[in-house]
Every structure is written in structure tokens, then in C-alpha cells.
Amino acid sequence: MSLQPADKKALTILAAVGAVMVIVIAVATALLVRAMPETDPKISVAAGTEYQQVSPSYWCTLQMDACRPAYLSLEQLAALPVTVFPVPIDESLVLSVPSEIATKPWTLTALYATSRGIQPVTWIKTTGDAYTEILPSTQHRVLLGIEVKPFSAVVEDAPDGLESGQGTIPFRGHYAVDTRPKGFSVTNETVLGEIRGTA
Structure with a gap:
């Protein structure tokens, strides 16, 4: 044809x-x-058979030029709701952060209830493709909660440059998880000085 x-x-x-x-x-x-809209990276927490993904309280670009919600003061940050994920005593919290966090510097702070008071322990993490931290909760050192805070690429208040030791680097995001075991009450609420975590 x-x-x-x-x-x-x-x-x-x-x-x-x-x-x-x-x-x-x-x-x-x-x-x-x-x-x-872009989705904000989530951290993962697990204990025993329980698992949950946690969204940030806020999340900003590396340059802090766009934040969801707007950049918050410490007072506003403290007023935000916290994810509740109870970790029973004698179990461990398994924390995993995604590559959006792990490939840049970030901090992890854990709060423990001890006989001497509440002990904050902070780790400053550098970089890696993924990261998992195991945080045990024991009778003598009960895990009350964690905070994950990734650093931005911005230096504030450093007119002579970062090498001068001046200035601060704001956090670009914030994650908070209340891991207090169900029915647990803190007997000594004295807040102890922060110590640096190892490894």
C-alpha cells in the first residue's frame, strides 16, 4: 500500500x-x-521491636537562606513538641542518621538520669556516608532523651575569619526525642556539667 x-x-x-x-x-x-516542596531528612530510632522515623523540629539549607519553619530562637525551639519514643531500661536506642546529615559535621547529645543527677553527653561527629549510634539505657544510667543537630556552612560574628577563633556556626536543623521509659521518674534533677562522648 x-x-x-x-x-x-x-x-x-x-x-x-x-x-x-x-x-x-x-x-x-x-x-x-x-x-x-522538598522533604526534610528524617532520623530513625529503634528499640526492641519498636521503630520510628523522626522529622526535624526545623530544617534549613546549608547556607541558612531558607528554613522550614523560619529560623527559631532557643526559646521558640524549647517550646516545640518533642517526639516521644520510650526506651525500656536494659534496652538500647539505635539511632541512624541519613547521608544528608552524616556527610557534614553534626552533634548528638544524650541525657542520662544517674544517681548524681542528669548527665548530658555530647558527641561531635565529622562526616561519613551513614551513621548509627547505639545508646544503652541501664538501671544506673537511664536514657532520658537525645538531640541531633547538624551544623550549617555559615559562620556568624567572625569579622577576622574562622581561624581567629571568633564566631559561631549555627545549626541547620534540630531533632529531639524523649526516650524516658514509661512510668520512670527522675529522682535527682540536678543538672551535671556536659561531658564529651567518645567513639
Whole structure:
């Protein structure tokens, strides 16, 4: 079967319209994906058979030029709700952070109830593709909660440069988890000086 010139012209027009439609759909899809809000990275916590993913209280770009919600003061941060994930005594909390956090410097602070009082322990982490920390909770050292805070790439209040020892690096995000065992009450609420975690 041979096509008449009119048929060839109609097929050419249909092919051109089809190509234009493909381009329009591709562009519309790209714009739609770009317009969708980014999802904030979540940390994972597990203990025994329980598992939960935790969203940040806030999350900012590395340059702190866009935050969800807006950048918060310490007072506002303290007023935000905390994720509750009880860890029974004599079990361990397994914390995993995603690559969005682990590939840049970040801190982990754990609060423990001891006979002497509440002991904060802080680790300053450098970089790695993924990170998992195991935090035991025992009769003599009960895990009350954790905070994960990734650093930004911004230096504030350092007119002579970071090498001068001046300035601070704000945190770009904040995660808080209350791990207090169900029914547990702190007997000594004295807050002890922060110590540095090892390994």
C-alpha cells in the first residue's frame, strides 16, 4: 500500500503534534516536580521491636537562606513538641542518621538520669556516608532523651575569619526525642556539667 501525498502530509503533521505534546508533558512534569516542596531528612530510632522515623523540629539549607519553619530562637525551639519514643531500661536506642546529615559535621547529645543527677553527653561527629549510634539505657544510667543537630556552612560574628577563633556556626536543623521509659521518674534533677562522648 502506498501513501498519497495528502496522507504523508497528515502523518507528518500528526508526528509533529505528537512530538510537541511529549515536550509539553516533559516540561510540565519538570515544573511540577520543581514546585513540590522538598522533604526534610528524617532520623530513625529503634528499640526492641519498636521503630520510628523522626522529622526535624526545623530544617534549613546549608547556607541558612531558607528554613522550614523560619529560623527559631532557643526559646521558640524549647517550646516545640518533642517526639516521644520510650526506651525500656536494659534496652538500647539505635539511632541512624541519613547521608544528608552524616556527610557534614553534626552533634548528638544524650541525657542520662544517674544517681548524681542528669548527665548530658555530647558527641561531635565529622562526616561519613551513614551513621548509627547505639545508646544503652541501664538501671544506673537511664536514657532520658537525645538531640541531633547538624551544623550549617555559615559562620556568624567572625569579622577576622574562622581561624581567629571568633564566631559561631549555627545549626541547620534540630531533632529531639524523649526516650524516658514509661512510668520512670527522675529522682535527682540536678543538672551535671556536659561531658564529651567518645567513639
